Amino acid sequence: MKNKLLALKLLKQKIHDPSLTFPLISEKTGYSKRQLIRLSHSLDESSDMEALCHHANEGKEPVNKALKSEIQFLIDLKKPYPSITIAQFRDIFFEDVLNDPAKSDIVARYHLRPRSLSWFRSLFIQQGWKSPESRKPLRRDGRAPHPLREPAPQRGMLIQIDGTPFDWIGNNEMWTLHLAVDDATTEPLAGCFMPTERQLGYCYVMYDILTKYGIPMSLYSDKHTIFRSSKEGNLTQFGQMMADLGIEMIFANSPQAKGRIERYNGTVQRRLPNDIIRFGIHDYDTLNRWFTAFYLPYIRSKFAFLPKDPHDAFVPLDGYDIDSIFTLRYERRIKNDSFSINGIYYSLIDENGEIMHIINDTPVSIRVNVFTNQMYALRYRKKYPVTVTRDRRKRPSSIADNQKDLHEILNNFSAKK
Template sequence: MQKLVDGDFTLAQAASSLGLSNRQVIRLKKGFIQEGPAVLIHKNTNCKPAHALGDELAAKIISLKQSELYRDANFLHFQELLSRHENITISYSALHSLLTKAKIQSPKKRRRFKPHRRRKRKLQEGLLIQMDATPFEWFGSGDKYALHGAIDDATGKIVGLYLTKNECLMGYWEVTRQIVLNHGIPVSLYTDRHAIFLSTVATRLSVEDQLAGKVINDTQFGRAMNELGITIIPARSPQAKGRVERLWETLQSRLPIEFKLAGISTIDQANEFLLKYIPLFNQMFAVEPVNAVSAFRTVSSKLNIDTVLCVKLTRSVDAGGVFSFYNKHFKVITKPSLPLLPPKAKISVLVSPHIGIAVEWKLQLYPVLPYIKPVKKEPVAPSSKQKSTWRPPDSHYYKYGHTLINKVSFEDTDKDILAMLESIFLCKYA
C-alpha cells in the first residue's frame, strides 16, 4: 500500500495484485493516507457477532444435551424440545455446530445411502392408508409394547396411534376408529399379511380353487372393512409399505423421550398422550397433497361404529330367546320398541370392549343378560329290598362277651391259691 501511495505501483497493478476492485483500492489508499496501516484491518476482527450465542446459553445447551432427559434425542428433535420445554430458540445449523464442537454426536445413525425406486405418493388424502404395528421398549423399562399406527400415503399424516401389550385385533380396531371418527372412511388400507388381516388359509388357494369359485371366509377385521367399504391391499414385503416403516424409525427415536419428559409409564397414559401428540407430529412432518380434494368419505349418521368394529359370530336362539356362547348361556332382552325374536332365529352376537355383549337381528340391536338354565333333577331308582341277616349282640360271648368275664390271673399270691385248693379238695361232702 505504501508503494501505491509513493507512486511505485499504478492503481490497476495494485488492484490486480490484491484481487480487489479499483474502487476498493481507491478507498483503501485514501484511508491509509488519513489513518495509517490500521485501516487495512477489518473492523469486525476479534469482535463477537451481535447475533452469536452467549457463553452461558451455549454452556446451558450443552449441559441439557448431556443430561439424562435429552441424551438420546437426535439434533433435530433436541432443537424442537429446547423450543417447547426450555424456551430456547436456536437454528439447526447453529445447534449442530455448537454440539459438534463440543464433540457430541447425534445418536441417530446414518446408514450408507442405497439407491432405490421411490413409489410416488397418492394424489389425494385418504386414497391409501398404510397400517402396521411395531414392538418396542417405549418406557425404557425393558418391557416391549406394540404401537399400532396408520399413516396417510399422500400427506404423510399420522391418522391413528394406539398402544397395547401385544399386536392384536383391538389395537387395529382402535386405530381404525380414530381414522373414521377424525377423518372419514378411506378408500383402501395397505397392510402386511398378518393373520389379523388375511386368513392363513387364503394363501393356500390354488388357481384351480379360485377358478372353481372356492371362497375363504374373511377375518373379523376383513369383515369389518367390508362393511365400511374399505379395500385391504396385503403387501408382500416391508419395503412395499416403506412409509409406515420409516414412521416407526422416527417414533422409536422420539416417543421414549417424549414419554420420559411427560412422566408417562403406563399404556393408558401413553394412549391419552398420543392423541395430543399426533397433531404436533403432523405439523412438523406432513406435506400437502397434489390434489387438495380429500378422498375420505363422510361417515353416515346412521352408522354405528361400535357395531362394526367388533367380533361377530352367528348363533341360534331357542323358544325362550336363550342362546349359548362360549359355554355360557345368555337371554335376549326384548323391548316394546323391538320386534320379537322367533324360535330358531339366526342372530349375530356382537362382542367388543365398547358394547360388551349384544345381539343383532335384522339391523336391530338387543341387550342380553346372563342366564342360568335350571338343572333337571335325575330320577331316583327304586331301592331293592335287602336281605336281613341276624347278627349276635355285642354281649354275646363269642363276639364281645369274653371281655365281660374276668380272666384267671397267675399273678395271685400263693395264699390265695392254697385257700382255693382247700375249698375244692378238703371240703366235707354230704
C-alpha cells in the same frame, strides 16, 4: 485461487492506466468484476495494501461466541435425554426455553441465544454426544436401497397402518403403538398403545379416523392375521368391519413396501421417549390420552406436508351406524333355545325379559361390540339381547387342603353361575 494483494495493486494502477480493464484484472486475480468494483471503493492514494488484505475482525473473538454459562446450561438441559437427536434437542431448547415468556429471566441470566442446527451439531461433537439419527448407506450408484414411490395424491386415498412394540415409558414393559399415517401427507392420523399388537388397538385407531376425518378409500398393512385371513378368500373380523365401510385392504409383502410408516415409526421411536420424559408421562392410560390430544397435532405440525391434490378423498360417515360396524360377527344355530360361543351358552331374551323359544337349527347372527363386549343377536334385522344360561368352559383344577378351602371353592362356583 484468489490473490487479494495483487488485485488491490492492479486496481490502484488502473486509476492511472485505463488499459487495465476489469476483465483483465479478473483473469489475473480470480475475482469477479462485481468483487473488483467493491474492492476499488476501499482504495485511495494512501491506501496500505497490506492492511487492506486483512479482515477487520481478524484476531478478534466472534461476537456470537457462546459464553461458558450458555454451554453449561445446554449441558444441564441435555442430562435427562441420554439418547436424543440433534434436531429434537434444538426443538426442546427453542420451545421450552427461548420461546417461553416465563423463561425470559433464565434466557437473560445464561446469555442464551437462538442457534442454528449446524451450531448444535458442533456442540454435540465438542461434548462427545452421540445422536441416534442414522442413515442407511446408499447403493454404489448413489441411490437409496429402496427408491420411494410417488405418494398418493389425495389425503384419505391410502392410509398406512402398523404396530410398533417398544419400551416407550422406560419401565421395561414392551407396549405396541398402533399407528395410522396418511400416505399423501405423512401426517399421523390416530394412534393407540396396547400391551400387544391386537385387533382392538386397530379398532380404536379406525374409530378415531372415521369420527374425525371420515371414511378413507383404502388401508395398507402387512399380512398380520388381524388383517389377512390364512384361508384364501375369507375376511378376518377386522376385514369384515372395513368391508362394511367400503374400505379396500391392500397388503404389503415386506416392511420396505410400506416404507413411509416404517420410517415414521423410526421417527416416533427416537422422539417420543424423550417427549414422554419432557412432559412427565408415567403410565400408559395417561400416554394414550396425551398422545391423541396433544402429541399427534404436535408431531403433525413438524412433519406433515400438503398433498398434491387439495381435495380430500375421505367420505363422510353419514348414514353408518358406527356401533354396529365395530362388532365381532358369529353365525350360530339354535339348539335347545341356546347357542354357544367359546364354551359359554347364551339364549335370546324377548321384550318381557323371558328366554325366547326358537326352533332347533334356526340360524342366528351374533354381534359383539369390540369396545364394550356387549352381545346381541340379529333376527329379521331386529336386535335381541342375550343372557348367559350355561358356562361349559374348562375349569382349572383346584386343591382343597381342608374343609374351609372346599367351602370357598363351592362359594366361587355359586358366584359364577
